[in-house]
Amino acid sequence: MISHLKDVFIYKELLINLAVKELKVKYKNSVLGFFWSLINPIFTMLIFTIVFSMIFKFAEIEYFPIFLLAGLLPWNFFNATVMGGTESIISNSSLVKKVYFPRELLPLSISLANLVNFFLELLVFLAFIGVIGIFSPQYLGVFKFLPLLLLLLPILYLFSVGFSFFISSINVYYRDVQHIMGIFMMALFYMSPIIYPISLIPEKYSGIYYINPLASIILSFKNTLYWMEAPQLNWIAYSFLIAIIFFIAGYAIFLRLEPDFAEEL
Amino acid sequence: MEVSEEIKQEPVEEKEELAIKAKDVWKDFRLFQDKNQSLKEVFLKRKRSNFETFWALKGVSFNVKKGVTLGLIGDNGSGKSTMLKILANILRPQKGDVEIEGKVSALLELGTGFHPELTGRENVYLNGSILGLSRKEIDKKFDTIVEFSELAQFIDTPVKNYSSGMYVRLGFAVSTNVDPDILLIDEILAVGDESFQRKSLDKLYQLKHEKKTIVLVSHALSSVADICDEAIWLDRGKVRKIGDARQVVDAYMSDVNRQEEERSGLDQSGGADIGNRWGSGEIVLSKVQILDSEGKERQIFESGEKMIVRMAYEARKEIERPVFGMIIHTRSGLVCSGTNSRIFGMVPEKLDGRGFVDYTIDELPLLGDEYVLTVGVHDFAGMHDFDFHDQKYVFRVTAMKNSDIGIFKAPGVWQITEE
Numbered sequence: 001m002i003s004h005l006k007d008v009f010i011y012k013e014l015l016i017n018l019a020v021k022e023l024k025v026k027y028k029n030s031v032l033g034f035f036w037s038l039i040n041p042i043f044t045m046l047i048f049t050i051v052f053s054m055i056f057k058f059a060e061i062e063y064f065p066i067f068l069l070a071g072l073l074p075w076n077f078f079n080a081t082v083m084g085g086t087e088s089i090i091s092n093s094s095l096v097k098k099v100y101f102p103r104e105l106l107p108l109s110i111s112l113a114n115l116v117n118f119f120l121e122l123l124v125f126l127a128f129i130g131v132i133g134i135f136s137p138q139y140l141g142v143f144k145f146l147p148l149l150l151l152l153l154p155i156l157y158l159f160s161v162g163f164s165f166f167i168s169s170i171n172v173y174y175r176d177v178q179h180i181m182g183i184f185m186m187a188l189f190y191m192s193p194i195i196y197p198i199s200l201i202p203e204k205y206s207g208i209y210y211i212n213p214l215a216s217i218i219l220s221f222k223n224t225l226y227w228m229e230a231p232q233l234n235w236i237a238y239s240f241l242i243a244i245i246f247f248i249a250g251y252a253i254f255l256r257l258e259p260d261f262a263e264e265l
Numbered sequence: 266m267e268v269s270e271e272i273k274q275e276p277v278e279e280k281e282e283l284a285i286k287a288k289d290v291w292k293d294f295r296l297f298q299d300k301n302q303s304l305k306e307v308f309l310k311r312k313r314s315n316f317e318t319f320w321a322l323k324g325v326s327f328n329v330k331k332g333v334t335l336g337l338i339g340d341n342g343s344g345k346s347t348m349l350k351i352l353a354n355i356l357r358p359q360k361g362d363v364e365i366e367g368k369v370s371a372l373l374e375l376g377t378g379f380h381p382e383l384t385g386r387e388n389v390y391l392n393g394s395i396l397g398l399s400r401k402e403i404d405k406k407f408d409t410i411v412e413f414s415e416l417a418q419f420i421d422t423p424v425k426n427y428s429s430g431m432y433v434r435l436g437f438a439v440s441t442n443v444d445p446d447i448l449l450i451d452e453i454l455a456v457g458d459e460s461f462q463r464k465s466l467d468k469l470y471q472l473k474h475e476k477k478t479i480v481l482v483s484h485a486l487s488s489v490a491d492i493c494d495e496a497i498w499l500d501r502g503k504v505r506k507i508g509d510a511r512q513v514v515d516a517y518m519s520d521v522n523r524q525e526e527e528r529s530g531l532d533q534s535g536g537a538d539i540g541n542r543w544g545s546g547e548i549v550l551s552k553v554q555i556l557d558s559e560g561k562e563r564q565i566f567e568s569g570e571k572m573i574v575r576m577a578y579e580a581r582k583e584i585e586r587p588v589f590g591m592i593i594h595t596r597s598g599l600v601c602s603g604t605n606s607r608i609f610g611m612v613p614e615k616l617d618g619r620g621f622v623d624y625t626i627d628e629l630p631l632l633g634d635e636y637v638l639t640v641g642v643h644d645f646a647g648m649h650d651f652d653f654h655d656q657k658y659v660f661r662v663t664a665m666k667n668s669d670i671g672i673f674k675a676p677g678v679w680q681i682t683e684e
Binding site: 011013014017018021024025028029094095096097098099100101259260262263 | 294354378390391394400
């Protein structure tokens with residue numbers, strides 16, 4: 001695995017070019033282009049805000065949009081990386097069948113492109129905080145917690161990429177996977193503390209709830225970006241361990257299946 | 266003729282001279298009867314669908330020295346492309362080892378990885394990095410690439426607006442400027458128009474001149490014989506012959522010819538089911554044969570060989586001054602050459618009974634292609650056909666020892682006079 005990672009490093013230029021291609025192609029021929037990266041989360045947030053703060057009321061949450069975005073940011077990254085990665089091998093089958101390069105570059109390039117999107121969305125988030133800070137200056141405190149992202153982001157990244165490795169390689173063999181993923185991701189969305197506060201989960205179920213490793217990762221983001229409290233160290237350690245396991249396992253499976261991709265496609 | 270001929274390659278003294286070393290390479294493909302790709306079936310049947318194993322390569326071994334151009338030839342399905350893909354690290358062999366020294370660039374398809382929405386320029390960079398170039402290296406080569414592709418004015422247009430010719434040109438320009446140590450090429454000499462083909466051939470000669478190691482799969486046998494130093498003839502996944510390119514190509518060609526003759530050799534005699542026949546029948550051409558120098562009936566001739574068109578006649582009554590003629594057409598009907606016995610000055614006053622007429626071509630000037638023969642017998646004035654076999658007999662000419670192009674060899678010599 002180490003030697004494969006070295007290979008990826010050798011091909012870093014291609015990796016970056018593929019990621020750039022991903023971003024370019026996504027917004028080519030659209031008038032607003034790159035702005036869609038900003039518009040999308042804003043509207044998602046608007047819709048959820050209307051639904052959940054006006055129709056279903058989680059009354060005790062003030063500034064619901066911030067609360068929501070704090071969870072939506074990591075979720076969007078995870079979702080786009082896994083879903084994009086799932087199709088990445090198949091949609092580049094002409095390349096895989098004709099040229100050699102480390103195949104893991106394909107899902108990795110998707111994850112990099114999404115990382116760029118993550119930072120764009122983060123900008124939207126911070127702009128929002130800035131506006132809200134005019135009325136409730138205590139929210140400006142979030143800026144102090146930003147360095148914690150340097151800890152949380154690698155965890156989210158490793159976890160998402162590991163999962164994407166696993167799913168993308170399985171999908172080459174069984175195309176059902178991409179259909180299953182649609183349902184799976186929807187379930188995962190509601191099983192993670194994105195639109196509701198964790199306090200709504202009854203105490204007796206919380207053990208089961210945290211079996212979902214994404215829940216603890218997203219919770220850490222929320223704690224940092226909304227509740228402005230440093231996440232507990234044991235939570236971070238647990239998340240990190242899970243992320244590493246997912247990454248190594250996902251990558252190992254990917255590497256095992258990879259040599260026969262050209263034949264299966 | 267079914268002997269497996271194998272010329273042992275000379276043992277190489279120094280290992281670092283080798284660019285490619287393939288040892289006992291086996292590769293199987295599973296041919297699924299009904300390939301299932303759904304989990305449901307996997308769970309229900311508890312196994313993947315039935316498949317047959319097809320061995321594409323059965324223990325292929327060979328070495329390629331640095332700077333050598335190697336051709337892989339053989340019938341479709343003989344394993345050539347599979348071997349190339351294994352060398353390119355796209356497929357992995359079931360068994361056996363492949364060792365490669367140096368940077369490999371595989372041109373299995375031109376323009377692989379071009380994204381239609383991106384411009385020519387963007388695609389050059391993307392494609393270059395797929396083939397292993399750094400941005401700096403592409404910067405350096407960018408102008409050469411654009412110049413070679415002749416696409417300077419379209420370089421900032423999305424390639425989806427390119428014609429297929431432009432697409433291929435750009436692809437070739439990028440691929441051949443990658444500057445690899447080892448170049449793997451699959452049939453790309455067969456794409457593009459005539460001038461592009463010539464250009465790519467020139468480029469290939471240039472790379473060869475630069476002492477690149479080249480492995481090329483091609484059906485264009487005369488090109489293989491010309492460009493390659495060595496060749497490997499693969500036959501159903503096994504090495505049938507390995508060695509000097511021309512010798513291997515010759516051996517392969519004669520095997521193909523032999524098989525072709527076996528397949529279609531005898532439908533010649535009675536007149537095949539093609540073409541038309543008409544005439545009043547006072548004299549008929551009862552049998553038409555194409556013979557070689559030894560008088561053996563053949564369908565395949567080498568360019569420059571002796572060829573005899575023999576027409577056996579049967580006259581039912583006395584015929585005055587009959588004229589025998591023959592025409593050679595291309596497959597598309599173009600007349601390459603036509604002549605008759607009157608033009609030659611051989612007209613018998615009377616002909617009766619049976620006999621045969623030969624038209625002997627000492628050195629067949631035709632080049633490699635398939636041709637169709639017309640024969641006929643008519644009256645002296647050419648007004649009345651007794652028996653006319655219009656485009657009824659097919660024969661093939663191979664031009665292994667002749668790289669001229671076209672349908673016939675214009676005999677001549679070259680000379681340069683410096684003043």
